[in-house]
Amino acid sequence: MASSSSSLKAISTFTPSAKLTPSSSKPSLLSFLKTTSTSAPISLRAWQSGSHFRGSRSLITNALKAVESSPVSSSGDLKKAASSDSKPTILVSEKLGEAGLEVLRAFGNLECAYNLSPEELCAKISSCDALIVRSGTKVIRQVFEAAKGRLKVVGRAGVGIDNVDLQAATEFGCLVVNAPTANTVAAAEHGIALLTSMARNVAQADASMKAGLWKRNKYVGVSLVGKTLAVMGFGKVGSEVARRAKGLGMLVIAHDPYAPADRARAIGVDLVSFDQAISTADFVSLHMPLTPTTSKVFNDDTFSKMKKGVRLINVARGGVIDEDALVRALDSGVVAQAALDVFTEEPPSKESKLVQHENVTVTPHLGASTKEAQEGVAIEIAEAVVGALQGELSATAVNAPMVPPEVMSELSPYVVLAEKLGKLAVQLVAGGSGITSVRVVYKSARDHDDLDTRLLRAMITKGIIEPISTSFINLVNADFVAKQKGLRISEEKVSVDSSPEFPVESIQVHISNVDSKFASSVSDNGSISIEGKVKYGEPHLTRLGSFGVDVSLEGNLILCRQVDQPGMIGQVGTILGSHNVNVSFMSVGRTILKKAIMAIGVDEEPSKEILTKIGDVSAIEEFVFLKL
Numbered sequence: 001m002a003s004s005s006s007s008l009k010a011i012s013t014f015t016p017s018a019k020l021t022p023s024s025s026k027p028s029l030l031s032f033l034k035t036t037s038t039s040a041p042i043s044l045r046a047w048q049s050g051s052h053f054r055g056s057r058s059l060i061t062n063a064l065k066a067v068e069s070s071p072v073s074s075s076g077d078l079k080k081a082a083s084s085d086s087k088p089t090i091l092v093s094e095k096l097g098e099a100g101l102e103v104l105r106a107f108g109n110l111e112c113a114y115n116l117s118p119e120e121l122c123a124k125i126s127s128c129d130a131l132i133v134r135s136g137t138k139v140i141r142q143v144f145e146a147a148k149g150r151l152k153v154v155g156r157a158g159v160g161i162d163n164v165d166l167q168a169a170t171e172f173g174c175l176v177v178n179a180p181t182a183n184t185v186a187a188a189e190h191g192i193a194l195l196t197s198m199a200r201n202v203a204q205a206d207a208s209m210k211a212g213l214w215k216r217n218k219y220v221g222v223s224l225v226g227k228t229l230a231v232m233g234f235g236k237v238g239s240e241v242a243r244r245a246k247g248l249g250m251l252v253i254a255h256d257p258y259a260p261a262d263r264a265r266a267i268g269v270d271l272v273s274f275d276q277a278i279s280t281a282d283f284v285s286l287h288m289p290l291t292p293t294t295s296k297v298f299n300d301d302t303f304s305k306m307k308k309g310v311r312l313i314n315v316a317r318g319g320v321i322d323e324d325a326l327v328r329a330l331d332s333g334v335v336a337q338a339a340l341d342v343f344t345e346e347p348p349s350k351e352s353k354l355v356q357h358e359n360v361t362v363t364p365h366l367g368a369s370t371k372e373a374q375e376g377v378a379i380e381i382a383e384a385v386v387g388a389l390q391g392e393l394s395a396t397a398v399n400a401p402m403v404p405p406e407v408m409s410e411l412s413p414y415v416v417l418a419e420k421l422g423k424l425a426v427q428l429v430a431g432g433s434g435i436t437s438v439r440v441v442y443k444s445a446r447d448h449d450d451l452d453t454r455l456l457r458a459m460i461t462k463g464i465i466e467p468i469s470t471s472f473i474n475l476v477n478a479d480f481v482a483k484q485k486g487l488r489i490s491e492e493k494v495s496v497d498s499s500p501e502f503p504v505e506s507i508q509v510h511i512s513n514v515d516s517k518f519a520s521s522v523s524d525n526g527s528i529s530i531e532g533k534v535k536y537g538e539p540h541l542t543r544l545g546s547f548g549v550d551v552s553l554e555g556n557l558i559l560c561r562q563v564d565q566p567g568m569i570g571q572v573g574t575i576l577g578s579h580n581v582n583v584s585f586m587s588v589g590r591t592i593l594k595k596a597i598m599a600i601g602v603d604e605e606p607s608k609e610i611l612t613k614i615g616d617v618s619a620i621e622e623f624v625f626l627k628l
């Protein structure tokens, strides 16, 4: 059961623990989070209208504008972060298209350093805010450790993120973004190039002619028309391969446990089981990502289920095949031919039996390597990384909630509210720690399925965790750190009869089984309970415990419960004014039994002496100072 702190009139101040990360003043995804923490919340309009970069909405720029015009600015850090001498440093460790490099150069300090050894990468990374890689750089845990908290974004200039340790990135609060669309066609075209050249022995015949031979009988191929192609992984690349193969007159089936059947049907492809796909196909083309589930999924067992003489194409990842098993299958003739663009180890050893096998056609991971795809990927990743460094939520985030722009613009004021409610709720807990259970209730007139709360939940979690954690917390690692701290956050959606025009009518945060430092925040069921709403685009506290209030959530706040009598505002205002503490707003809400809750917004943090004086006002029964 929650209870009030022992002395109602004890001074209750709350100072969030100092952040240890040296980079906490850098512009980054963190800046989005910081932005929401400034005393000048970002309006939806500001969010949408930024134009720092083509197609991007610059939160930090808008935050600064808002902060500059705000009388209650406490954003020295943000201003410093955006000044030219503190430009973010972006390390590009593999060749990237010039158009993308230009975007990066215009934004930050760009360093291109190719072919770094793991040690060299680790040595450089602590001076970088962002790292952009392709498939050749292994971004392993040691890289995040060596970054010492500075690295905020890893951009993968391409699709596959199997070379980035996502768990480590998440633990270190580092956002990972990729460029998932710009190389789809290139990879699909390369798959088709391998399929057709393998079927007609183009590579082998070419090598033989260059060796001075003319072997027309040896290189008789097989036809594609009427043959069955199994596309394993019916995502972006897989479906483009399917479309093209159908144009070649092939029968196409596909296996993908997550692909919707109607999308397949729309291009005349049947989705079938794994076994059905591999046992009926004449050609098998691989397009699934490398994950723990797909690792070596093509092995002795699977090859034994294939039609004798099957032909295999892999432009996905080498690791989905047990390469030794493939050599055995090629030697036994179960697999007649293979065409491989990707390998378990890249580059493979010169002695690789697979590479040397006469029935195997190989290319050195060229799937994405067209001029067009590389330009597209470079721009896509540069914009994603710049956006993330500016504090935007990325639509291509791999380890954080992905938010489509239209959803984001609608949710942004609620995102600000969510973080503030989390921050406020934790400051009402005596000692600020020992929280194990948080219940969040969203009231909404919308169909529950239409309300995606992942972002709101992450921000509430961040708000709660950040002040009681010594580590750097952001959207990326908030859930992870919460779990580590044994904090369980449950969510409930409640339907209300209001306008579905707004995604959320109110958000409530309830913390149970803790003591409160402000008894008025404890509701009848014994939990610390607060509720907030967005009003005119700004976050407001609308309920505290059992009391209805209406307080704009900005800056620092003193909440007092007092006997409802005249002159209270004057008394407290005089104490603050005589100590040069500027009051930004005051509001008083009457409660039951002649009690009132007074909320005072203050620009500076009042000293202990001032707070003691406020506590000495006889009609004040309890009060708490909160930083928002």
Ligand SMILES: NC(=O)C1=CN([C@@H]2O[C@H](COP(=O)(O)OP(=O)(O)OC[C@H]3O[C@@H](n4cnc5c(N)ncnc54)[C@H](O)[C@@H]3O)[C@@H](O)[C@H]2O)C=CC1
Residues within 6 Å of the ligand: 158, 159, 160, 161, 180, 183, 184, 187, 232, 233, 234, 235, 236, 237, 238, 255, 256, 257, 258, 259, 287, 288, 289, 290, 293, 294, 315, 316, 317, 341, 342, 365, 366, 367, 368, 369
């Ligand atoms: N060789 C190259 O240069 C390139 C290689 N790639 C590789 O191709 C892969 C696919 O790329 P996209 O199509 O853009 O990604 P995608 O995410 O659009 O498609 C991957 C599909 O695989 C499916 N999948 C996941 N697990 C599966 C399983 N166990 N069995 C069957 N399907 C499964 C997913 O549901 C998804 O539909 C990437 O992960 C990347 O590794 C992509 C681009 C270039």
Ligand SMILES: O=C(O)C(=O)COP(=O)(O)O
Residues within 6 Å of the ligand: 134, 135, 136, 157, 158, 159, 160, 161, 183, 365, 366, 367, 368, 369
């Ligand atoms: O996008 C992908 O997944 C790729 O495999 C492309 O790799 P690359 O960027 O060419 O090293």
